[in-house]
Amino acid sequence: MSAVARRYAQAVFELAREESKLPKVVDDLTAIAAAYQSSSDFRDVELLPGLTEDDRSGVVETIAREAGAGDLAVRTVSMLAARKRLAILPDLVEQLAELADEALGVLRAEVSSAKPLDSAYRSRLQKKIEEATGKKVVMSFTEDPDLIAGIVTKIGDRVVDGSLRGKLSELAESLRQT
Template structure:
């Protein structure tokens, strides 16, 4: 991720707009008894955003008209097999010129769902994607440490080189290789 992407990354902040749309989506999903299906479809959209720079340009750029965004998003949703509540939701936000808030809306939706389920969210960053077995073991360890169920929001950042960065609420454990190397570098400067 480039520095300019980090500056405009809407996942780090959840705006009031994102929160309101996420709350509306949550209420509808709850009413339709479709929380799991909505979560799955949102994860699919998030994966597409992570994999496609073109899609992220479409999401972030104010240059595209609402009609252009709606046409592109509709084609993408159809290709990905996403319809129903989430398909309609994404079309509405594209039509309302709020597509730039989609990453924040997805994060806000997850936060609402985890609160609803009595879980706590752990943001986990690893250098490579975690396997299902890794995620299961990490969830178990975090549940034992925190005393409650934990939903894992997994991200991949190759820049950490190895290890994990785990953030739960205001607590963070950084066991990344990058941090360890930086600490070693500082220690060597002090000695030398």
């Protein structure tokens, strides 16, 4: 992640917190960044010859407003476009989300399972993680048939591997060392 993206994220974070709009700004910029990443036309706004700083800024501002973004998010992407820095938007959003999570006492957990997990299991797992950490947990779930059975949970930089694949790997490693 670039130092420039971190500086912009810190500035947006402080403004959003002052305005008591942190979750809204994070959501708005996340949606705009997703649109930026999925649309080559959006990404090419900076490259179009003959567009002035005001033109670039205006085009991006229109896109953001049509997406329902609030004023701070609109001003942020408009400024990035004017300065030809839209490419840092995904990194800015990632850093901003981390700052917001920390400020709001939120942890993000990624859970991979061999098969789909039912909602009751998901709720129990979320509750256990919240009890263990004392923080609100936002969960995301993916399926990975290579796990064979069980789950792998990633919370920040910590990974808890409760999968059969993980257990078999541990067993194979211990057999190699004997």
